[in-house]
Amino acid sequence: MSAVDKEVAELIELGQSIVKRARGAGADVAEASVHGGSHLSVKVRMREPELVEEAGSRALGLRVMLGKRVASTYTSDLSKAGQQLLIEDALELAKLSEADEFAGPPDPSELSKPTQWADLDTFDDAVSEIAADEAMQRALDGERAAFDYDSRITNSEGASFTRARGMSALVTSGGFAGGDVGTYASVVVTPVADDEGGKKRRGYHWSAARHYAELESSRAVGQEAARRTLAQLGAKKLPTQELPVIFDKDAARSIVGLLAGCVLGGSIWRKSSYLVDRVGTQVASDLVTIIDDPLLVRGPGSRAFDGEGLISRRNIVVQDGKLQTYLLDTYSARKLGLQSTGSASRSSSGGISPSTSNLTLQPGTISRDDLVADTKHGLYVTGMMGFGFNSVTGDFSRGASGFLIENGELGHAVSEVTISLNLDQLLQRIDAVADDIDHRTSIASPTFRVASMTLAGT
C-alpha cells in the first residue's frame, strides 16, 4: 500500500467511526466526509522571497438525518471533544430542522462500487516532493523572465508557486465508503508596467497541472505575463456602440461559468435561473455544444464518483444549441421529478448540491487568428470585471478590457467600458467558435464571437 493509499484508508476509518457513533446517538442517516491535505506556497517579489507558507490540515464534515430532518456540521478540531461536539451539534440541529419530504440519500442499489471507479490519474508523487528551494527557484525564474522580457516591466506584484496534495473520504450509513486523492502545482506571475497619466497596468499569466511534468516552464509563464501586461499600455475607452465581440478563451470561460450556474438543479427548483422549463429548447446558437465530463484524465475537476457515491458520468448539457439536461444531485432530481445525473458535490462543511466537474464548451474548427481576421470591426475581450449578472433574468453587463479589432487586426488596448446583453441572447448570437482550448481550469471554453453586443463607453 502506498503512503497516500494508507492515508486515505485512515480517513475512511475515521469516517466509519463517526458514522457509527452518529448512528449510535440516534441519527437515522449519517454521512461523514473527511478531508486531509498539505500545501507549500512560495511567493517572491522584486527578485526576493516574500512568503513561504507550509502546513497540513484535516477536517471532518457530518450530515445527519432524523427522519426527514437534515442538519450538517463541520470541525477542524479532531480531538475527542471536538468529534463529540460535531455529533451532538448535528443531532441537536436536526431536531430543529423541519421534515423535508425530498431529503434522503440515494437508494443503496444506486451506489457505485470500487471496481467501477475509473483511474483518473489525478495524483502525482512528484508534486508532493517539491521542496521549498525548488519552489522558490520556480517562482524567481517566472518573475525574472517577466523583467527580462522588456524594460518597460518596471514593477511586480510578484510571482508565486504552489504545490498542494489533498485527499478525502466519504462514508455513508447507506453503505458507501470511498476515497479520492489529488495533487496540484501552479505558477503565477503578475508584472506591472507604468502607463500614461500615472496609471499602472497589471497583467498576469499562470499555469497549473495535476502532474508536475505538465506544468509550463516558469520562463514561458513569465514571458506571457509580461506580454499581456505591456499589451494593455495606452488603453482607451471607446464610444458607446453596438458591435461584434470576441471573447478570448479566458473571458469565454467566465461566460460558460455563468451558464453553468443556471443549469444546476438547485437554481432550477429555486426558480433562480432563467433556464427554468427550458430543457429541449434552443438556449444557444447551433455552434454550441457543452459537455460536463468528470472522467477527464488528469482533469482539474475530475471525480470517479460523486458526492453521494453515485458513479460519475459524462453529461451532454447543451448539444448544437439545445439544452439537453440540468445537472442534478439526488435531492434536486427528486424535487424536479427527474433522475440524478451523478453531479452531487459535497462541500467540506457537509452540505450537498449539484456542481459541474469539467465543463467544456466544445472547440470549433476555425483558428483564433482566423476568427480575428474574419472580424472587420469589433471588440476583442481578454478580461472582465464586476458581478453584473442576474441569474433569474439572464441580464448580463460587465466591465470589459481588451482590444479594438479593426479590419481583421487587433488594434489599441481598450479599458473602462462595459458590455451588455442578456445571456440567453448572447449565447444565441455566437456566430463562430475557435479551436483553441486548454484544460487548466475545470470550466473551459475556446475563443468565440458574439455577433453583436452593446458596448457602453464615452
Added chain:
Amino acid sequence: MTGRYHAPFAEHGSHAIDADIANRLLRIALGQGGDYADLFFEYSVSGSYAYDEQILRSARRAVSMGLGVRVMKGDATGYAYCEELSFDAMKRAAETAAQIAAGGKPHSPVGVTLRELPDRYPIAVESIDVDGAAKKAILERADRAARAADSRVIRVDASLAEGVREILVANSLGHMARDRQPMMRFGVRVIAQDGDNRQSGSSGGGGRLGLEYFDDRAPEWHAEQAVKQALVMLDAREAPAGEMDVVLGPGDSGILLHEAVGHGLEADFNRKNTSNYSNRIGEEVASALCTVVDDASLPGSRGSINVDDEGLLPTRSVLIEDGVLRGYMQDRHSADFFKTTPDGHGRRESFRSHPMPRMTNTMLLAGQDDPEDIIRSVSRGVYAKKFGGGQVDISNGDFVFSLTEGYLIEDGKLTAPLKGVNLIGNGPDAMRKVEMLGHDFEISDGIWTCGKDGQSVPVGVGCPTIKISAMTVGGTQVGGG
C-alpha cells in the same frame, strides 16, 4: 462564563495559553534570526439556518480552530499553522515558520503582556448561544410577511448566519490580546413573477450584534423591502448606455467608495508602488468636498474590531481630507516601511492566512446638500440605490459595480426603474467628479464581505447621497433610453 462555545486556548480552557507559553513559542519562532514573529490563535464557530417553502430546510454549524505562526525577516514572511494545540504541534509550526530566516542569529522577543481592549460589540447574548427556535421564528416571520405582501411573490428564501470568533494574538513586540468577535447576518430574497417576467429582490443586514438587531429592523421590514424591490424590477426597463450624471444613494453606495478608493489606499500596494495612489500623500486626489475615513470603532458595525489580527489597536484613520490624500491604512510591516504608527489595519481571514492591510468601516463623510436638491440638479442620469457588488483593479483604479436597484433620473425626478445596470469608472477620476454631497450620511446595514488575495473579511461602508458628474453607465440602450 456561559454558553456552549469557548476557545480551548482561553484562560480556563482545556489548552489554556498564557504569557509563558506564548513567550516560549515566540522564542522558538525567532530562533533562526527572524526579526518579528506573531502567534494567532483562533477558535471560530459559525452557524447558518435556511428557511424556504415554509420549512427550516437546513441548519449548519462549523467549528474551526488552530494556531498560525508568522515570522518575518525584512520583507520576507514565513508562515505555518497547526490545528491541534499540543505543545509539540505548536512548536513544529513555530520551527517551520522560523525557517524563512534560516541561518541567522536568534533574536529575543519582548516578553508579552495582556492588553486592555475597548468593547465595540454591544451584545447581551450572542446569537450562537440563543435557542434555535428563536431564530427559526425570525425566519418564519420574514417568510410570512414576504408571501403576504403580494400575490406575485412565488418564492421566498430567508437565512440567518451567525458566528463568534475568539482570538488570542501575541507578538514579539510584547503585545498580547484576547478578543471575542461575534457576528450576525440576516437576509431575505424573494422572486416575483408576472406572466413570463420573473425578477428577484433582496434585503438584509446585521453586524456585531445579537438578535436585538431585530428590535429596530424587524424581519418583516426586510421582507417588505425585498418584495418592493422585486416588484419594482418587474416594471424595469433596459438601462441606457453611455456617459451621464450618476447620483448614488446614501449608505449602500459606500461599497463604491470601498472599491474605487479604499483598496488603493491599503498600504501594502503603496509600499510596493503598485497602487495608483502610490507616492501621492499631500496631493489633491478627490473633489474638495470629500473626506474619507476608515474607523474600526463604530459600536456593533460589521467592520468593527477591538484589536487587529496582529495584536495592534485600530485608530480612526483619515485617508482623504477635503480632497487631499493624508495617509494609507497600515499594518505593522507597512507602518515600519513608511516610518509611521501602525493603525490597526492588519487583518486576516483565519489562522490559516497571514495578515494584510485591510479596511474596517470605510466612510465618505456627510456634505451640506439636501438630497432632494441633488436629484433635482440632474436633467438626465441614473440614481443608484442598491448594489450587488463591485471590483477594482488597484493598479489603475478602474472599477465596476452592478446595481440591484436603480432608477432613471429625468428632469430632476426619479422615473423608471432600470434593469441590468453597471457603473464603470476610475476611482481617482470619479472622486474628482463628486459635485454634490448630501447631509444624509448613513452606514450601510451589515452585509458586506471584502475579498483580497483570496482572503475574505467582514467590512462596513457608509456615505451620504453623492452626485458624480459623467460616469459610464453600462446598459443596453444606445442613444435613447
